[in-house]
Amino acid sequence: MPPTTRSDISLRVNGETHALTVDNRTTLLDALRENLGLTGTKKGCDHGQCGACTVLTDGRRAVSCLQLAVAAEGADITTIEGIADGEDLHPVQEAFLELDGYQCGYCTPGQICSAVAVIKEHAAGWPSAATDDVRPDAEPVPLDAAEIRERMSGNLCRCGAYTAIVRAVARASDEAKVTA
Numbered sequence: 001m002p003p004t005t006r007s008d009i010s011l012r013v014n015g016e017t018h019a020l021t022v023d024n025r026t027t028l029l030d031a032l033r034e035n036l037g038l039t040g041t042k043k044g045c046d047h048g049q050c051g052a053c054t055v056l057t058d059g060r061r062a063v064s065c066l067q068l069a070v071a072a073e074g075a076d077i078t079t080i081e082g083i084a085d086g087e088d089l090h091p092v093q094e095a096f097l098e099l100d101g102y103q104c105g106y107c108t109p110g111q112i113c114s115a116v117a118v119i120k121e122h123a124a125g126w127p128s129a130a131t132d133d134v135r136p137d138a139e140p141v142p143l144d145a146a147e148i149r150e151r152m153s154g155n156l157c158r159c160g161a162y163t164a165i166v167r168a169v170a171r172a173s174d175e176a177k178v179t180a
């Protein structure tokens with residue numbers, strides 16, 4: 001029997017399970033955009049370097065251009081289309097809108113998915129490369145501009161909207177603390 005180059009898989013995306021047949025080499029990014037029509041997730045470099053394709057996989061950020069769709073079976077994937085709660089925007093989306101955290105908007109879905117996870121990672125006490133004291137019993141560090149820049153450094157913005165992006169992430173993080 002010749003080796004098969006296609007697989008039947010099911011992907012759970014934004015709370016819905018989809019059955020699809022894909023070439024084994026299909027990336028999660030292409031499966032989302034081409035098979036499921038979820039074009040909010042953008043393709044920038046297709047090489048894991050720009051962050052435009054960032055989604056959440058089991059709540060953690062992942063660049064979907066570097067993951068094969070067949071390897072994403074069983075994971076709970078959230079794309080930008082699934083970040084809001086129905087008609088209610090996520091606080092990160094609200095902050096990006098209110099503080100102009102974008103210009104052309106191409107990087108924005110990835111920026112927002114990343115920021116959602118950054119705020120959770122920080123709240124859970126995960127250090128970053130900008131954190132001075134990384135001992136497990138160290139005092140929590142504030143999510144200041146240096147921490148945000150470092151933690152969001154995998155998401156490039158060709159328009160250079162970084163100043164407003166940092167402000168938006170800080171605003172959303174402050175709101176998350178108030179509502180926690």
Ligand code: FES
Nearest residue numbers: 044045046051065
């Ligand atoms: S498109 Fe995936 S990191 Fe650039």
Ligand code: FES
Nearest residue numbers: 103105157158159
């Ligand atoms: S807003 Fe244009 S690339 Fe970021």
